[in-house]
Amino acid sequence: MTDVDQAMAWARARAAGPQRVPASTPSGAGMRRLVETEAGGVWLLPVLPEGAGPTVLEELGLTATPVEQPNDTARVLAACLRCCWSEPNGSPWPGVVASWEQVTSVFRGITDNRDERYSNIALVAGVRRLAGAGWLRWSETTREVQLGPRVAAWRDPELSTLRELWRLIPTIDKPAESGQVEPA
Amino acid sequence: MDDVTGLSFDDLAGEAAVLGVYRQVFAVLARESGAMILDASSVDVDEAILGSFAEAGPEGLTVEQVVLACGRYSAAQVRRRFEVLREYRAVERVKDRPHELYHRAAFAPYVMLLFLRRIADRGGQAELHQLLTLEHLSVQESGATVDDARGTTQRLSTVFRLLANQLAGLAVGGVVETLRENAQLLWGNHGLLDQANDVHQTVLSRWSELDRECRALRLAIAAYRDAVDAAAGRLIEQAGATRALGLLPVEAWLSFAREAEVGALSDVLNDFLFDAPAPWFAADTLIEAVESAQHTTPVRVTPPRPQTEPGSPTEDVVPDAEAERLGALAEQLLGDRGQVGVTELIDEIGDWLGGRRLLADLTAMHLHDTLPYELRWSDRLRIDVERNLSWVTEGRFARVTEMGEMTETGRS
Numbered sequence: 001m002t003d004v005d006q007a008m009a010w011a012r013a014r015a016a017g018p019q020r021v022p023a024s025t026p027s028g029a030g031m032r033r034l035v036e037t038e039a040g041g042v043w044l045l046p047v048l049p050e051g052a053g054p055t056v057l058e059e060l061g062l063t064a065t066p067v068e069q070p071n072d073t074a075r076v077l078a079a080c081l082r083c084c085w086s087e088p089n090g091s092p093w094p095g096v097v098a099s100w101e102q103v104t105s106v107f108r109g110i111t112d113n114r115d116e117r118y119s120n121i122a123l124v125a126g127v128r129r130l131a132g133a134g135w136l137r138w139s140e141t142t143r144e145v146q147l148g149p150r151v152a153a154w155r156d157p158e159l160s161t162l163r164e165l166w167r168l169i170p171t172i173d174k175p176a177e178s179g180q181v182e183p184a
Numbered sequence: 185m186d187d188v189t190g191l192s193f194d195d196l197a198g199e200a201a202v203l204g205v206y207r208q209v210f211a212v213l214a215r216e217s218g219a220m221i222l223d224a225s226s227v228d229v230d231e232a233i234l235g236s237f238a239e240a241g242p243e244g245l246t247v248e249q250v251v252l253a254c255g256r257y258s259a260a261q262v263r264r265r266f267e268v269l270r271e272y273r274a275v276e277r278v279k280d281r282p283h284e285l286y287h288r289a290a291f292a293p294y295v296m297l298l299f300l301r302r303i304a305d306r307g308g309q310a311e312l313h314q315l316l317t318l319e320h321l322s323v324q325e326s327g328a329t330v331d332d333a334r335g336t337t338q339r340l341s342t343v344f345r346l347l348a349n350q351l352a353g354l355a356v357g358g359v360v361e362t363l364r365e366n367a368q369l370l371w372g373n374h375g376l377l378d379q380a381n382d383v384h385q386t387v388l389s390r391w392s393e394l395d396r397e398c399r400a401l402r403l404a405i406a407a408y409r410d411a412v413d414a415a416a417g418r419l420i421e422q423a424g425a426t427r428a429l430g431l432l433p434v435e436a437w438l439s440f441a442r443e444a445e446v447g448a449l450s451d452v453l454n455d456f457l458f459d460a461p462a463p464w465f466a467a468d469t470l471i472e473a474v475e476s477a478q479h480t481t482p483v484r485v486t487p488p489r490p491q492t493e494p495g496s497p498t499e500d501v502v503p504d505a506e507a508e509r510l511g512a513l514a515e516q517l518l519g520d521r522g523q524v525g526v527t528e529l530i531d532e533i534g535d536w537l538g539g540r541r542l543l544a545d546l547t548a549m550h551l552h553d554t555l556p557y558e559l560r561w562s563d564r565l566r567i568d569v570e571r572n573l574s575w576v577t578e579g580r581f582a583r584v585t586e587m588g589e590m591t592e593t594g595r596s
Contacts, residue, residue: 010457017460030457046459054464067463074473077465111477133462153459154467161467165474 018149043149076126079107100143237289244286316379337397344404355415523582556584
């Protein structure tokens with residue numbers, strides 16, 4: 001990989017976040033290769049040094065990148081994580097493909113007593129937002145959801161918290177209309 | 185030298201000698217006669233000049249030889265520094281006679297220079313350690329007198345007071361960057377404090393009459409320790425949990441990013457790989473969001489509520505301009521009568537626009553829950569094609585005397 005290629009790859013990552021490239025592309029320095037399940041492509045995720053992640057912003061008193069409807073968006077991500085993280089003992093990446101119905105039912109399980117129409121609006125908006133930021137991969141045509149490359153940026157301590165979350169969220173097999181969730 | 189007249193000739197001579205050494209010592213810090221140097225390069229030239237004298241041996245050097253020996257620096261610069269050194273008598277003529285060309289250097293300025301270099305390199309900490317060790321040795325000596333011990337204690341008190349003052353000022357009111365630059369004052373202070381305490385202990389146990397001086401030293405040491413704690417606390421608070429005291433502060437980066445030219449900015453960022461700005465979801469955020477969703481009340485559209493609630497305390501306090509207007513109008517329409525026919529009122533006005541406005545007002549009076557008026561429609565309809573208002577529903581507008589009770593006369 002030449003210096004120019006490297007510089008270009010870095011510039012792309014700085015400007016647009018994780019990049020999907022053909023599997024044959026060599027990865028530059030400081031990039032983590034995330035291979036898709038079908039091996040059709042590779043995502044290059046910038047690796048930040050330990051302790052230099054987005055959490056530092058809070059310590060330094062800087063505002064993080066704002067997100068609209070932060071709570072609902074986080075809930076959507078949690079629902080997708082529950083559906084797509086097939087083996088919570090391992091890494092969430094790459095995970096499995098989840099159908100729209102699965103995600104909907106889990107999301108409704110999280111926000112149990114909410115009007116269906118609002119719940120759908122929040123879900124679609126949240127999925128679009130997360131897909132734009134690289135947290136999810138979403139196909140509008142097939143309406144299938146997968147986890148995005150950014151989930152690989154969670155470190156081990158956070159993953160163990162997320163495993164707890166995974167267990168906290170009601171399972172997909174449970175009928176959605178029961179509406180009750182297990183106590184936290 | 186407060187009282188010159190009281191001093192003997194010997195004292196004066198002694199003071200003059202001390203002053204002479206002072207002058208020599210500070211020559212390396214003088215830019216011109218009477219002014220301090222502002223740049224480190226002058227000190228380099230001084231060092232070179234003094235070095236060349238050391239090479240030359242006891243015969244000394246002429247100005248030209250010195251300039252030649254210091255070939256690394258420009259001749260004008262060397263000459264200027266040479267003049268300054270000579271004015272402070274750090275460089276003297278070998279023999280004090282007119283037209284003497286050979287000069288030699290005193291050793292004190294060079295020693296001072298060495299000290300300055302060391303202090304500049306290490307912030308004076310090492311010198312302070314050495315000073316403390318020396319002072320400790322001197323008070324431990326069997327031949328040490330009470331005056332030696334007093335001197336030692338007072339000197340150390342002064343040193344620690346000065347240190348503490350500087351740090352405390354920075355810690356309380358200073359800019360954090362300045363504090364960060366002076367952070368070397370904070371380092372290794374445990375050793376310093378221990379040494380100072382040792383000296384204090386020795387002095388106190390050997391000369392109990394130096395109680396007051398020891399107390400001053402104790403206070404000074406405590407003040408220094410407090411100042412160190414305050415300063416370290418401020419730095420740590422500023423640095424966050426990363427404890428990266430060596431990192432540039434946030435403000436420096438922000439202002440640099442705002443003000444730097446594109447070239448400079450790209451040079452700096454060239455070696456940094458970072459992610460594009462994107463929302464980050466920490467695990468705790470997800471858990472909080474999910475848990476809070478399970479405790480929220482159902483999202484429902486709020487049902488329409490009456491704008492005013494009878495008997496609510498705010499109603500009595502806030503005057504209702506609309507009610508006042510309607511009440512006045514109603515009284516004007518009714519006059520002394522308890523009730524009046526709507527047709528009558530409409531006919532008085534006679535046109536569509538006015539009639540419509542009147543009907544709106546009447547309805548508003550009827551519906552207003554603090555106004556005692558009522559509008560009742562009958563089933564009868566007056567039709568008169570000749571008139572401007574050809575269709576008029578008959579009705580009665582009446583005053584309600586009691587709450588919920590209407591004047592019965594209004595009913596036909």
